[in-house]
Structure formats: structure tokens, C-alpha cells
Amino acid sequence: MIKIKNLTATVNDGQQTILNGLTLEVPAGEVHAIMGPNGAGKSTLSYVLTGKDGYDVTDGSVEYLGQDLLDMEPEERAAAGLFLSFQYPLEIPGVPTMTFLRTALNAQLKARGADEMSAPEFLKKARNVAKELKIKPDMLKRSLNVGFSGGEKKRMEIFQMMMLEPKFIIMDETDSGLDVDALRIVADGVNALRSPERGMLVITHYQRLLDYIVPDRVHVLADGKIVASGDADFAKLLEKEGYDKYAA
Amino acid sequence: MGEQKTIAKDSIEAGTVEGVAGLEADKYKYGFESDIEQEFAPKGLNEDIVRFISAKKNEPDWMLKWRLDAYARWLTMEEPTWAMVDYPKIDYQDAYYYAAPKSDKDGPKSLDEVDPDLLEVYKKLGIPLKEQEVLAGVQGAPRVAVDAVFDSVSVVTTFKEELAKVGVIFCPLSEAVQKHPELVKKYLGTVVPPTDNFFATLNTAVFSEGSFVYIPPGVRCPMELSTYFRMNAQGTGQFERTLIIADKGSYVSYLEGCTAPMRDENQLHAAVVELIALEDAEIKYSTVQNWWPGDAEGKGGVYNFVTKRADCRGKNSKVSWTQVETGSAVTWKYPSCILRGDGSSGEFYSIAITNGFQQADTGTKMIHLGKNTKSRIISKGISAGKSNQTYRGLVSAHKKARGARNFTQCDSLLIGDNCGAHTVPYIETNTPSAQFEHEATTSKLSDEQLFYCRQRGLSEEDAVALLVNGFCRDVLQKLPMEFAVEAQKLVAISLEGSVG
Numbered sequence: 001m002i003k004i005k006n007l008t009a010t011v012n013d014g015q016q017t018i019l020n021g022l023t024l025e026v027p028a029g030e031v032h033a034i035m036g037p038n039g040a041g042k043s044t045l046s047y048v049l050t051g052k053d054g055y056d057v058t059d060g061s062v063e064y065l066g067q068d069l070l071d072m073e074p075e076e077r078a079a080a081g082l083f084l085s086f087q088y089p090l091e092i093p094g095v096p097t098m099t100f101l102r103t104a105l106n107a108q109l110k111a112r113g114a115d116e117m118s119a120p121e122f123l124k125k126a127r128n129v130a131k132e133l134k135i136k137p138d139m140l141k142r143s144l145n146v147g148f149s150g151g152e153k154k155r156m157e158i159f160q161m162m163m164l165e166p167k168f169i170i171m172d173e174t175d176s177g178l179d180v181d182a183l184r185i186v187a188d189g190v191n192a193l194r195s196p197e198r199g200m201l202v203i204t205h206y207q208r209l210l211d212y213i214v215p216d217r218v219h220v221l222a223d224g225k226i227v228a229s230g231d232a233d234f235a236k237l238l239e240k241e242g243y244d245k246y247a248a
Numbered sequence: 249m250g251e252q253k254t255i256a257k258d259s260i261e262a263g264t265v266e267g268v269a270g271l272e273a274d275k276y277k278y279g280f281e282s283d284i285e286q287e288f289a290p291k292g293l294n295e296d297i298v299r300f301i302s303a304k305k306n307e308p309d310w311m312l313k314w315r316l317d318a319y320a321r322w323l324t325m326e327e328p329t330w331a332m333v334d335y336p337k338i339d340y341q342d343a344y345y346y347a348a349p350k351s352d353k354d355g356p357k358s359l360d361e362v363d364p365d366l367l368e369v370y371k372k373l374g375i376p377l378k379e380q381e382v383l384a385g386v387q388g389a390p391r392v393a394v395d396a397v398f399d400s401v402s403v404v405t406t407f408k409e410e411l412a413k414v415g416v417i418f419c420p421l422s423e424a425v426q427k428h429p430e431l432v433k434k435y436l437g438t439v440v441p442p443t444d445n446f447f448a449t450l451n452t453a454v455f456s457e458g459s460f461v462y463i464p465p466g467v468r469c470p471m472e473l474s475t476y477f478r479m480n481a482q483g484t485g486q487f488e489r490t491l492i493i494a495d496k497g498s499y500v501s502y503l504e505g506c507t508a509p510m511r512d513e514n515q516l517h518a519a520v521v522e523l524i525a526l527e528d529a530e531i532k533y534s535t536v537q538n539w540w541p542g543d544a545e546g547k548g549g550v551y552n553f554v555t556k557r558a559d560c561r562g563k564n565s566k567v568s569w570t571q572v573e574t575g576s577a578v579t580w581k582y583p584s585c586i587l588r589g590d591g592s593s594g595e596f597y598s599i600a601i602t603n604g605f606q607q608a609d610t611g612t613k614m615i616h617l618g619k620n621t622k623s624r625i626i627s628k629g630i631s632a633g634k635s636n637q638t639y640r641g642l643v644s645a646h647k648k649a650r651g652a653r654n655f656t657q658c659d660s661l662l663i664g665d666n667c668g669a670h671t672v673p674y675i676e677t678n679t680p681s682a683q684f685e686h687e688a689t690t691s692k693l694s695d696e697q698l699f700y701c702r703q704r705g706l707s708e709e710d711a712v713a714l715l716v717n718g719f720c721r722d723v724l725q726k727l728p729m730e731f732a733v734e735a736q737k738l739v740a741i742s743l744e745g746s747v748g
Contacts, residue, residue: 078704093719111705
């Protein structure tokens with residue numbers, strides 16, 4: 001589904017190399033976890049894949065559903081079904097969550113040449129998803145993420161994800177800021193989205209999340225590349241042994 | 249019920265985004281010129297021109313004298329230079345001061361008689377308030393009365409009869425001079441005196457049209473009153489004069505909106521608006537202003553030098569100004585409230601957007617004279633491109649204004665690195681019991697927020713429109729529903745091309 005080959009990316013006008021020949025393939029229907037020490041380039045990978053400014057790709061390629069992902073604008077990638085659950089979701093003052101999401105959803109539908117979702121249909125869907133994630137309907141009327149706690153923001157990311165129904169999902173440290181109950185709710189939501197057509201990349205520092213979202217593969221990212229891979233049990237081993245032996 | 253409202257709001261905000269998208273092809277959608285024959289006064293300004301205008305309007309002697317006195321006074325005055333705006337010196341002899349559509353000659357009595365070209369103009373404007381239907385007399389059209397000012401002369405006035413039933417007078421000022429001279433004499437120039445300032449005095453001498461509204465005691469005006477101003481003749485200055493009187497215990501909501509065709513020459517606009525609220529009366533005055541701001545190089549565009557002032561004359565009277573200023577090359581405008589009556593209150597809600605080379609110096613004055621008077625100022629300024637804007641506000645309390653209270657909030661949003669925002673608050677208080685609060689913030693549209701929106705599928709321009717509409721939300725919500733839709737679209741249109 002997504003094929004990353006020898007991806008190399010720099011920041012600060014090439015002075016600093018963050019990704020250094022990263023190669024990774026996630027087939028449709030699989031959930032892959034990326035673990036690794038702080039500063040290994042985990043977040044950078046999520047930003048380069050989604051097209052954030054400030055990163056220069058100096059080598060390598062990313063093929064997404066047969067398309068050259070790196071050649072697309074961020075909104076084109078989103079319309080093609082790429083979704084990032086942000087580590088630090090942004091606050092959007094004055095824009096109610098529902099307005100934001102409906103505008104985004106309709107923009108994506110339009111880009112795909114599909115009909116917009118009607119307001120009643122959208123509301124009904126939002127109500128159901130909110131219920132699943134135990135989000136109070138009142139919160140959807142408030143400005144997106146403004147005054148929300150860290151955990152609420154994360155839950156709102158999953159809400160958006162479930163509403164937009166993306167094809168490929170990147171979750172960046174989604175577990176941080178969540179207590180155990182919230183983690184279970186979020187994981188249930190994510191697991192409900194698992195399907196043979198959908199791929200996921202779960203970036204996490206701790207193994208805890210992977211007890212709830214069990215990955216097909218686990219990779220260690222260190223010094224800008226994948227240095228080791230294994231199955232779900234590998235994550236437990238990593239948790240026990242730490243990342244020291246993978247760091248340069 | 250709550251959900252219905254959410255849907256309505258949602259669709260409005262989605263409209264914002266469509267607004268930007270639809271404008272990719274034509275930069276200024278109202279940049280056409282309609283082909284209606286003009287009847288000009290000769291170019292230039294002198295006593296004869298003032299007499300010409302007065303004669304055209306068939307005015308009584310007292311009115312002519314009022315104009316001539318103002319003209320004589322104007323000759324002794326100097327153009328103000330204190331505002332933070334910069335424009336070439338205006339040659340007042342190089343403009344026309346009177347232009348009327350020829351079709352007005354016979355005075356259309358019904359819509360059928362209205363020049364089809366004029367109706368075509370309304371169509372091109374894509375008038376959002378459903379005036380199209382109102383003007384066309386469609387059954388079930390919203391009850392919005394329109395006094396359409398088309399280059400100086402009112403052409404169509406609707407709903408007059410229905411308004412007359414409750415005693416509301418809504419007509420062109422020139423008609424009020426003929427039919428209700430006692431009201432005009434009593435109130436005209438009592439809020440903005442003929443000697444007030446350079447531009448107001450000029451207006452007094454040469455104003456050619458405007459609206460007159462009188463709401464009798466205890467009457468709640470049954471509909472929103474709306475006027476569309478539109479400048480249409482090349483090089484023609486527009487000098488509207490609006491007078492609104494809300495008698496004791498009455499209420500009226502008035503909407504003013506404008507668009508202008510593309511120009512090479514600068515167009516001078518110097519309007520005067522006077523509002524008078526008597527005891528327990530309330531006036532809500534909303535403006536959406538979208539005049540031609542000049543081309544991409546900053547050439548052309550409207551000069552907008554307006555004097556708007558309200559007199560809260562009676563006890564517990566209330567006036568609320570709401571404005572969305574997106575147009576004009578240069579804006580000089582300070583809708584103000586004189587809080588004379590005890591317990592009276594004034595509000596000023598403003599969104600000013602400047603892009604390209606636009607300059608705006610705008611704000612308000614809240615003059616607290618009466619006891620326990622209250623005022624509230626919420627100003628949202630958005631600068632993009634190479635534009636510059638200044639919020640200039642005065643809040644003052646007279647020594648008798650015991651218990652006066654003001655809350656001011658000025659927020660500025662910068663888009664890009666080449667624009668400027670300035671806040672100049674003046675606070676004067678002569679009574680220790682006054683409580684004035686002032687808050688100000690300046691922020692930049694963040695790249696992080698933009699990326700977040702784009703990751704969710706919004707284009708960069710849609711994202712800017714959404715973020716800016718969010719920034720202005722408190723003020724947009726103060727607009728009447730019909731206007732809010734148009735205003736949100738304007739916000740999007742005005743900022744087109746401001747990023748990237």
C-alpha cells in the first residue's frame with residue numbers, strides 16, 4: 001500500500017539529516033508499529049509523509065497506492081486517504097469542531113469527485129461516532145481543541161479519523177496524554193477501523209499502546225532508518241531491553 | 249432545534265470556502281461597469297454646483313442655505329492628515345459631484361418600470377439578501393425593505409406601504425425633505441454638525457442622496473431595513489447622507505452594504521450617517537463594505553472618508569454599530585456613540601481586512617456623558633499582503649458620567665511578513681468612578697495551523713478563510729443572519745492570494 005524506499009530528508013537547508021535512507025513497506029490490511037528512542041526521526045517521518053513544509057527530501061521515494069506521494073500537495077494526500085493523528089493537535093479558535101470537520105470532509109469528497117455529505121447525514125454519523133468515543137455532543141460545538149485537555153485533543157483526533165475514514169493512517173504518539181480508560185476507548189475506535197483495505201502506521205515510544213492495538217509488524221527507527229524489525233512480541237522485548245543497543 | 253441551527257451555521261461556513269474557490273478565475277467579481285446613461289453635473293466644485301444639486305432635488309430655500317453655509321465653511325478648512333494613511337493629494341475640482349441614472353427622470357412607480365439594466369446589475373451583484381426576490385416581488389420573499397441607492401438617486405423603494413402601516417418612514421432623504429421637513433429640520437446635522445470635519449462639511453454641501461428613517465414611539469420596526477450603495481459612474485464622488493431617528497421605546501435594525509466596479513481612477517466617497525436614539529430606543533446599524541480596493545499594484549481603488557456618529561440622546565437608549573470593512577484603497581472611518589442619556593449604551597463590533605496595498609485607519613469613539621453609561625468595543629483587524637491598518641479608538645468619560653464602563657478588545661491578525669497592524673487607543677476619564685478596560689492582542693496566522701487544516705484536506709486558501717473566519721467569529725455573530733453569509737464570503741474573497 002505504501003512503499004518507502006531509501007528515504008532521506010534534511011532540515012535547516014540541508015545542515016541536518018533526520019531521515020537517512022529509510023526503507024519500509026506497509027501492505028494494505030496491516031498495522032505496523034514504529035518504535036525508537038527520542039530524536040530518532042519518528043515524527044519527521046510522519047511529517048514528510050504528509051507533506052509538511054520545512055523538510056527537504058534529498059533522496060529516495062514514496063509510492064502510495066501507485067502514486068508518487070512526494071509529488072502531491074498535503075491536501076491532495078489527505079484527499080487520497082492519508083491521515084495523520086497529530087502528536088500535538090492544533091487549536092483552531094472560533095471554528096467549531098463540527099464546522100471544521102464538515103468543511104474538511106466535503107473538501108476531500110469534492111477532490112475525489114464525490115458528492116458532498118448532506119448535513120443531516122453528517123450530523124447522524126458524528127453523533128454515532130461521538131457516542132462510541134464517549135465524546136459529549138457539547139464538545140463538538142466548541143472551537144476545535146480550544147481549552148481541551150491533552151487527552152481530549154487526542155480523542156478528538158481519533159474522532160476526526162473515524163469521521164473521515166481514511167485509507168492509510170499514521171498515528172504519532174497517540175497514547176501520550178491518555179489515561180488507561182481513554183486509551184482503551186481510543187484503541188477500540190482504531191481497531192474498529194482495521195480492515196483488509198486499510199493500512200496503519202503506529203508511532204509510539206512505549207509498548208503500552210500495542211497491548212491494545214496489536215501490530216502485525218514492529219520496527220525500530222534509530223538514526224533515521226529502520227534498524228530492526230519483528231512481530232508483535234518484539235515490542236515487548238524492546239520495552240524490556242530498551243533502545244540502547246540500536247542507538248549509534 | 250439546536251441541531252437545525254448548527255446545520256444552518258455549518259452551511260454558512262462551508263459557503264466561505266466555496267467563496268474562495270469560486271473566485272480563482274475572476275479576481276474581482278464585481279468589477280464590471282453597467283451601461284446606464286448618466287446625467288452629470290459639470291465637473292468641479294463651486295457655489296453653482298451646490299445650487300445645481302439643490303435645484304435637481306427641488307429643495308426648499310432652508311436646505312439650499314444649509315448647503316451654501318457648509319460650502320463656505322469648507323473652503324476655509326484643511327484636509328486632515330493625522331490618520332495613518334497615505335494617498336496622493338485629491339483634486340476636488342477634477343470630480344463630478346452629481347450623477348443620476350436617466351431612467352429616474354420619470355420616476356419608476358413599480359418594478360416593471362425599472363431600467364432592466366439596473367435589475368441586471370443587481371443580478372450580477374449576486375445579491376445575497378434575496379433582494380432579487382424582493383425587488384422582483386416574489387411571493388414569500390423575506391421581509392427586507394430595500395432603498396436602493398444607485399449612483400446618487402434612489403430608484404426602488406419597496407415595502408413602503410407595509411412600513412407605513414406601523415408609521416415607519418423609510419425613504420430617500422430628498423423625499424423626506426419634501427414630505428417630512430419638520431423631522432428633517434429638527435434632526436439633520438444635530439449629531440454631525442455642518443462644521444464637524446473637512447469631509448463631513450464637504451458632504452453637507454454636496455450630498456445628493458441617502459436614506460431617511462423614522463421609527464415612531466413604541467414601534468418595533470417589522471423588518472430589517474436595507475440599503476445598497478453602489479458607485480457606478482467613472483470619477484463620480486459619492487456623498488450619501490443618512491439620517492435615522494428611533495423615537496422613544498422603538499427599535500430598528502438597518503443594513504448597509506456596498507460593492508463597486510473596477511476603476512483606474514480613484515473614487516472619493518465621503519458619507520455622513522447620523523443616528524439618533526431617544527429614550528429606551530435601540531438602533532442596530534450593520535455595514536458590509538466591499539468597494540474596489542485597487543489593483544494588484546495598488547492602483548485605483550476607492551477613498552472612503554466617512555463620518556458615522558450616533559447620539560444616544562435618551563435615557564437607556566442603545567446603539568450598536570457592526571461593520572465588516574474589506575474594501576476601499578483608503579479607509580478613514582470611526583463610527584462613534586455619544587452616550588448622552590443616563591444608562592445609555594453603545595457597542596462597536598468591527599472586522600477590518602486589508603490586503604494588497606490597502607490602508608485603513610478605523611475605530612470608534614465612545615463619549616460617555618451620562619451616568620451609568622456603558623460601551624463595548626470588539627475590533628478584529630486582519631492585515632495581509634503589503635497592507636497597513638490602524639485601530640484608533642477614543643473612550644472618554646465626562647465628569648458627570650459617574651459609573652461609566654467600557655470594555656475594549658482589539659485583536660490583530662497578520663498574514664505574511666509585509667503587512668502592518670497598529671493599535672492606538674485613547675482613554676480619557678474625568679471621573680474616578682469610571683471603569684475602562686482595554687485588551688489587545690496581535691498574532692500571526694501560524695504555519696502549523698495551516699498545515700493541520702491542509703492535512704485534513706483543505707486547500708491553503710480554504711484554510712486561511714476558515715482560520716480568519718474563526719478569528720472574526722465573535723463579530724460575525726453580531727451581524728443579522730442574511731448579512732453574515734455575505735460577510736463570510738467577503739472575508740474569503742478579500743484574502744484571496746494572501747498566502748503562498
